[in-house]
Every structure is written in structure tokens, then in C-alpha cells.
Amino acid sequence: MNPNPGHVPTTPPADAGVWADLVGQRTAVEVLRRAVVGDPHAMSHAWLISGPPGSGRSNAARAFAAALQCDQGGCGHCRSCRTVLAGSHPDVTVISTEKLSIGVDEIRDVAVRSYMSPTVGRWQVVLVEDADRITERGVNALLKSIEEPSPATVWLLCAPTPDDVLPTIRSRTRALTLVTPAARDVARLLVQRDGISPHEADVAARAAQGHIGRARHLARDASARQRRDDVLKIPAHLTGVGACLRAAETVVKAAEAEATAQTSDLEASERTDLQQALGMGTKGARPRNVAAAVKELEDEQKLRVKRLQRDAIDRALTELTTWYRDVLSIQLETGAELVNIEHHEQVAAEAARATPDRTIARIDAILACREALASNVAPLLAVESMMVSLGADEPLA
Numbered sequence: 296m297n298p299n300p301g302h303v304p305t306t307p308p309a310d311a312g313v314w315a316d317l318v319g320q321r322t323a324v325e326v327l328r329r330a331v332v333g334d335p336h337a338m339s340h341a342w343l344i345s346g347p348p349g350s351g352r353s354n355a356a357r358a359f360a361a362a363l364q365c366d367q368g369g370c371g372h373c374r375s376c377r378t379v380l381a382g383s384h385p386d387v388t389v390i391s392t393e394k395l396s397i398g399v400d401e402i403r404d405v406a407v408r409s410y411m412s413p414t415v416g417r418w419q420v421v422l423v424e425d426a427d428r429i430t431e432r433g434v435n436a437l438l439k440s441i442e443e444p445s446p447a448t449v450w451l452l453c454a455p456t457p458d459d460v461l462p463t464i465r466s467r468t469r470a471l472t473l474v475t476p477a478a479r480d481v482a483r484l485l486v487q488r489d490g491i492s493p494h495e496a497d498v499a500a501r502a503a504q505g506h507i508g509r510a511r512h513l514a515r516d517a518s519a520r521q522r523r524d525d526v527l528k529i530p531a532h533l534t535g536v537g538a539c540l541r542a543a544e545t546v547v548k549a550a551e552a553e554a555t556a557q558t559s560d561l562e563a564s565e566r567t568d569l570q571q572a573l574g575m576g577t578k579g580a581r582p583r584n585v586a587a588a589v590k591e592l593e594d595e596q597k598l599r600v601k602r603l604q605r606d607a608i609d610r611a612l613t614e615l616t617t618w619y620r621d622v623l624s625i626q627l628e629t630g631a632e633l634v635n636i637e638h639h640e641q642v643a644a645e646a647a648r649a650t651p652d653r654t655i656a657r658i659d660a661i662l663a664c665r666e667a668l669a670s671n672v673a674p675l676l677a678v679e680s681m682m683v684s685l686g687a688d689e690p691l692a
Contacts, residue, residue: 299491306368308330313369316350318484326471327355331369339469341441341450343426345457346473349506353391353424355473360387363449364416375416386416387497392426395602399432409448419448420603426452426459427459436463441467474567475505485514501634503615509610526614527638529647530591533686543678550607550674554600565592608674610634612661615685618642619658626651638689653689 306328307314314324315492329337333387342359344352344533361379362369364386370376388405390397405421413419417599423429429437441450443466456458457470476498485496491514502523503510512519530544569592617634625646635642646654664681668674 312367312371313365313380315359315371315508316484317355317504318480318489320351320355320473323355323471323473324533327359327362332409332666340448341468342443342452342471343457343460343468344451344453344471344473345455345459345476346454346508347505349503349509350473350475351507352455352473353422354507355471356422356451356453357389358425360384360420360422360449360451363418363420383579384416386413386418387420387422389422389424392428397423397425397429397433399430399436402429402433402436406543408547409440412443412445413447417447417546419445420451421464422451422453423450424453426464427454429460431461434464438463452511455619477509478505480501481505481507483508485510489514491515498637501632501636502614502617504613522553523614525549526611527618527635529615529684530618531641533682535686536683539682539686543675543682546608546611546678547675548595548605550604550611553602553607557603558596558600565596572625600636603669606675608668608678609665612665616658616661618645619654619661622646622649623651623654623658626654657685 306312310321315329315546317324322550326337330339342356344356346352346355349622358369360370361376361682364375364379364384365373366375367373371380375384377617379387382389387607390405405407405423407420409419440448444450452460452464452468457465457472478497481503482493482496482500485491485499488494491499495514496510499510499514513523518526520621526546533539533542566589618638621633621635621638621642625643626649633639633642639641643670660681663684664677667677667680
């Protein structure tokens with residue numbers, strides 16, 4: 296499968312060019328590099344790129360898209376590489392969402408585009424960053440384009456795991472699985488790419504547990520580090536039901552504030568753009584159409600805030616999980632390096648107070664909270680239940 300069989304690009308090494316930031320993914324990168332040079336056993340018209348959070352699914356897909364368009368197989372410096380990575384290449388369409396789902400209309404629009412011939416590049420590439428959020432109707436609209444693609448079109452679908460997309464999609468795509476990068480590799484990237492000091496990079500990489508974006512955010516943002524420290528102080532203050540309920544309220548309110556801060560400027564800009572597009576305030580505006588459009592925008596904004604709030608709560612749950620895993624590691628004398636090594640004294644004190652069985656029960660309570668949130672249980676109710684379980688001396692029945 297090659298839209299230009301007369302030209303076979305040579306790709307840069309797996310740790311150079313567009314591949315340089317794909318930390319700890321050498322096996323996956325080698326597969327993609329073989330596909331770029333036209334290996335018939337490696338290339339496919341549709342890919343499902345999966346991997347745990349922070350492994351770099353979207354980055355891998357963008358690097359692959361850039362390499363496909365680049366005459367040198369992903370040099371990282373030419374106009375094709377730079378425009379793909381910047382999101383401005385005319386033959387690379389990226390679908391991402393800040394909402395809870397990707398609807399059928401958006402998929403239909405991009406499906407139509409997928410049948411167009413490339414304008415300046417070698418391929419027409421469609422990258423869906425959150426394929427697991429495509430609605431069932433959207434999946435049905437996507438299937439035909441994947442089953443009968445244009446010869447010069449490549450679909451790149453990203454999802455946390457293959458099981459997060461429907462079997463009808465999995466069966467029509469080539470699977471590429473990424474792994475969680477080692478903390479030392481993430482730290483090295485932060486030092487080399489972002490100029491972070493080795494100590495700060497090491498702390499951030501361990502705290503992020505291989506999540507590259509999270510590690511970078513922690514290393515560069517003092518407020519993010521403070522929010523994490525606040526979460527790690529929670530276990531020591533769960534001294535009664537009242538304290539547990541207050542801790543839950545604090546976590547949920549902090550998540551709401553974080554989500555609002557991330558979206559307030561964007562929401563104002565979106566409202567302004569909508570008003571201008573609808574001619575609000577002019578004689579030509581139709582009140583009924585204006586009201587419907589404003590309502591649709593407000594609904595989308597609420598969904599986005601809800602998703603960001605859930606993401607913020609999930610980060611807090613992850614921090615708590617690392618805390619209790621450190622406690623369990625000390626209790627079981629595993630010898631493993633602690634994630635929260637800078638809080639060693641507090642972790643050791645907690646390990647001395649509790650039994651390993653109790654620590655495991657607390658980790659289970661955090662996992663149960665995450666499952667409840669995924670089932671759309673009210674965030675405050677789910678977190679309150681978890682905090683009470685964490686604060687109890689014995690597992691709750």
C-alpha cells in the first residue's frame with residue numbers, strides 16, 4: 296500500500312526525527328517505521344493505537360502521520376513534518392474532543408473528507424484521538440470508510456485499550472500497543488527536551504508513573520505540585536466521619552475549580568464567536584435559531600466541564616493509590632522504590648499503623664470509587680463513600 300510507489304522514503308533512527316519524543320516505545324516505532332517505507336507486512340489502511348494514559352498514543356499517531364507525509368520518512372524538520380505536528384497540514388485531519396463523546400455528524404464529515412485526494416501530501420490521514428468516545432451511530436458511519444477506504448487514505452484511531460472500541464472496529468484495524476515508559480526514561484526526556492533539573496525531573500517522573508504529559512505538567516507547574524501534595528496529606532487527616540466528608544468535599548470542589556479555570560476563557564471566546572456567527576444584536580438574527588444554538592453550545596460546555604472535573608478527580612484518586620501502594624510496599628518489604636519517596640516518613644508511619652490487609656482494602660475502595668464515577672454516580676457521593684472507607688479502622692461491610 297503506497298500512493299507513490301516510485302518513491303520509498305528512508306526513515307530516521309527510532310530515537311530521532313519525529314520519533315524522538317516517543318519514550319520507551321522502540322518496538323512500536325520500528326513497526327511504524329517499516330510501514331512508512333512500504334513494508335507490505337507492516338502497512339495498513341487503518342490502525343488502532345492503544346496504550347495506557349500518558350504512553351503517548353496521540354503523539355505516536357501524529358509522528359506516524361508526519362512520517363507518512365515526509366519525503367525523508369519523518370525527519371522532523373521539513374515543512375511536512377512541522378505542519379503535521381503543529382496540526383496545520385491540509386491532508387491530516389485530527390478529530391479530538393473535550394466532550395464525553397464524538398457524534399455521528401462529526402464522523403460523517405470526516406468520512407467524506409477521507410475520500411478526497413491528498414492536496415500537497417502523499418496521503419490523506421485521518422487521526423481520531425479518542426476513538427473510544429465515538430457513539431454507536433458514529434461507529435456505524437465510520438465502518439464503511441474503513442471497510443472501503445480510498446487507496447491514499449490512512450485512518451489512525453487511538454484508544455486506551457482495544458476493548459474500549461467495538462469489535463467491528465477492532466477487526467478492521469491493525470493493532471499497535473504502546474507500553475508505560477520507565478520513570479527514568481521520562482525523566483531523561485524532561486531534562487533533554489524541557490530543560491528541567493535532574494532532581495525535579497526525577498520527582499515528577501516517579502509521581503506521574505510514566506505518564507509523560509502529567510510528568511511535564513508537574514515539573515513545570517508549581518500549582519499542580521501543590522494540588523498533588525494536598526491530596527497526599529489527606530490520609531493523615533481522615534480521623535472521623537466528619538473529617539472524611541470534609542475531605543471529599545475539598546477534593547470535589549478543587550476538581551470543579553480546576554475544570555472551571557481551564558474552560559472559562561475558552562467558553563467566553565466560544566460565546567463571542569457564536570454571537571458573531573449568528574448575527575446576534577442585528578436585525579437579521581432569528582430568535583428561535585439563536586436560542587437553539589446557544590442552548591446547544593451551553594450543553595457542550597457543560598459536558599466538557601464535567602469531563603474535566605472527572606479527569607481532575609481521577610488524578611486525585613491516582614495520587615491516593617500511589618500513596619497506599621507505597622504503604623503496602625513497606626509493609627510487605629518488597630524493596631521497590633517508593634513513588635512518593637519525598638514523603639517517606641509519613642508513608643512509613645502509616646505502614647506501621649495499619650496491616651497489609653487493611654491497606655489492600657483501602658486500595659480497593661479507591662478502585663470502587665473510580666468504577667462508581669465511570670458509572671455516572673454523583674462525584675461527591677462516590678468520593679464521600681471512598682473517604683469513609685479510607686478512614687475506617689476496619690473494612691466496611
